[in-house]
Amino acid sequence: MDIQQTKDGNKLTVTLSGRLDTTTAPQLEEALASALDGVTDLVFDFNQIQYISSAGLRILLNTQKKISAAGGSMKLVGVNDVVREVFEVTGFINILSVE
Numbered sequence: 001m002d003i004q005q006t007k008d009g010n011k012l013t014v015t016l017s018g019r020l021d022t023t024t025a026p027q028l029e030e031a032l033a034s035a036l037d038g039v040t041d042l043v044f045d046f047n048q049i050q051y052i053s054s055a056g057l058r059i060l061l062n063t064q065k066k067i068s069a070a071g072g073s074m075k076l077v078g079v080n081d082v083v084r085e086v087f088e089v090t091g092f093i094n095i096l097s098v099e
Helices: 025-033 054-069 081-090
Strands: 002-008 011-020 041-052 073-077
Touching (some): 011 025, 011 054, 041 054, 054 073
Parallel strands (some): 011 041, 041 073
């Protein structure tokens, strides 16, 4: 998985490509740990994500909790039908802001 981050003030856009699964989730978790300070507007660009596993869902949920606790917002953009279906089946579509 490739992770690209673009920060503009308090907005962070994280562009992901590949698979967000058990193997790659720790890489994303580590990247987010050092990038979320001062961020109140977090956008995940999922245009190039082909697959997400429960490990990826866990990171998104934990990140959503952190951003919400800081008074911020998080959204996912460019979610394809396969990933959207995972969000729907797991109920994450009701927890996360998916555009």
